[in-house]
Amino acid sequence: MTLLAASFYAPRLDVTFWLTPRDLPGDYVVAVSNPDVVPVKIADGKRALTDAPPRMVFSQIMLPAEVPPLEVAAGKTGLVPFASAPIDAGLARDNRPAIALMIDDLGVVPDRSAHALRLPTEVTLSFLPYGPVSRPLAQAAAAKGHEIFLHVPMEPRGQANPGPNALMTKDSDRQLRAKLDKQIADLADAAPLAGINNHMGSRATADRRVMDEVMRGAAERGLVFVDSITTRNSKARVAAATYDVPFIARDVFLDHGEGEDFLLAQLDELERQARTRGIAVAIAHPHSTSLEILDVWVRGLEAKGLRLVTIREAIDMQSRRSQLAMAQ
Numbered sequence: 001m002t003l004l005a006a007s008f009y010a011p012r013l014d015v016t017f018w019l020t021p022r023d024l025p026g027d028y029v030v031a032v033s034n035p036d037v038v039p040v041k042i043a044d045g046k047r048a049l050t051d052a053p054p055r056m057v058f059s060q061i062m063l064p065a066e067v068p069p070l071e072v073a074a075g076k077t078g079l080v081p082f083a084s085a086p087i088d089a090g091l092a093r094d095n096r097p098a099i100a101l102m103i104d105d106l107g108v109v110p111d112r113s114a115h116a117l118r119l120p121t122e123v124t125l126s127f128l129p130y131g132p133v134s135r136p137l138a139q140a141a142a143a144k145g146h147e148i149f150l151h152v153p154m155e156p157r158g159q160a161n162p163g164p165n166a167l168m169t170k171d172s173d174r175q176l177r178a179k180l181d182k183q184i185a186d187l188a189d190a191a192p193l194a195g196i197n198n199h200m201g202s203r204a205t206a207d208r209r210v211m212d213e214v215m216r217g218a219a220e221r222g223l224v225f226v227d228s229i230t231t232r233n234s235k236a237r238v239a240a241a242t243y244d245v246p247f248i249a250r251d252v253f254l255d256h257g258e259g260e261d262f263l264l265a266q267l268d269e270l271e272r273q274a275r276t277r278g279i280a281v282a283i284a285h286p287h288s289t290s291l292e293i294l295d296v297w298v299r300g301l302e303a304k305g306l307r308l309v310t311i312r313e314a315i316d317m318q319s320r321r322s323q324l325a326m327a328q
Contacts, residue, residue: 096307097274100124100248100281100314101298102226103291104151104197107131107138112286119291120298121145122308126197126226128153129183130164135190142191147310149194149226150187152180152214154201156230162200167214169207176213184221194312195224195246197283202231211239219243224315226250228283246315254284254294263293274306279317 104126106113110133116125117140125141126149127134142148153166165179187193196218204210205227214236218225224246227236240247252270255263266282274280284290301308309317 094307096305097271098279098307098309098314098317099270099274099301100279100309100311101294102126102149102197102250102281102283102311103286103294104128104149104199104228104283105285106151107134109286110137112288112291113137115288115291116286117141117144117146119294120308122310123298124149124194124311126151127187128163128199129186134187138187138191147194147312148187148191149311150184150196151199152183152196152201153199154204154210156200156204157202160200166199167201167204167210169203169210171210173209173213176210177217180214180217184217184223188221193221193223194310195226197226198228198230198236200230201228205236206231206233208235208239211235212242215239215243215245218245224248224312226281226283226311246312246319248281248311248315248318250283251280252282254282255287255290260289260293263290267293267297271304271306278321279314281311281314 101119101122102124103116103119105128106116106125107127108131113127113131113133114137116123117137121144124147125138127138128151130153131137138148153162153164155166155168156162165183167176167179171179184193184196196214198205211234215225217223218240225236225240227234227247227249229250234249237247237249239245251273252266254266254270257263257266270280270282284294298308
């Protein structure tokens with residue numbers, strides 16, 4: 001399937017259109033931001049909006065028509081157990097400060113999510129289970145070599161909506177596991193999963209019972225857990241330790257504020273923390289400005305004496321440092 005995205009910006013108007021093949025002949029333009037808009041037929045062989053107004057932006061994304069089941073060996077699952085991922089011997093001897101970068105909230109906005117696949121393969125990509133293009137993009141990202149995570153929606157404090165089938169503190173243990181198991185199975189059927197991290201979840205991650213169920217599910221599948229740290233009261237770390245789930249916490253949110261200056265300041269802070277502690281973990285989101293700046297920033301790390309690592313490599317480094325500290 002080919003999606004042709006066009007975003008038009010004008011005063012008091014920000015509408016995204018998708019040009020996509022349908023069951024009927026010809027192409028149709030659909031306004032995603034308004035599901036009630038009637039598709040407009042484009043004549044065969046014609047392109048939509050040939051007289052594009054100023055600031056019209058086109059991007060083309062190639063997706064498979066459907067996601068075939070992931071082929072795995074008999075007796076195996078479509079998951080990547082933490083212990084089975086070898087760490088390159090060269091990395092083990094590399095003492096440069098390391099940065100692990102995760103882009104989450106992927107799979108909902110197709111063009112921005114696809115843009116994330118342009119980043120180096122060391123960048124970990126985390127997909128929402130309900131994203132309309134999460135499965136095909138996760139499959140494409142895994143084929144390219146990216147580490148794939150499931151971005152599990154969890155109950156926040158306040159009125160924010162975490163999305164469908166979020167893990168809620170009112171859920172029974174059985175309901176929590178049923179939701180989590182289905183979300184993991186759906187994405188793992190398209191791409192090998194390395195781990196999970198929480199989407200929102202300021203209330204859920206502060207609930208030890210909820211975190212116990214999450215960590216049981218992760219432990220059974222050999223997955224790692226990244227705490228996005230949406231509350232200071234998170235019980236994720238202690239629950240992960242209880243169930244022996246490899247764990248690391250986010251150090252810096254890169255783009256929770258607005259504007260390029262904010263993002264650049266956060267990147268400076270990320271580099272500072274990496275140099276101070278040896279490892280730093282950052283999370284960013286598929287905003288256009290973020291992706292454009294990160295495209296350039298990641299390619300300049302080598303010249304700064306820094307290196308980019310995957311989340312699992314960062315966890316392995318953290319574990320080795322802890323073992324060394326205990327031995328001393």
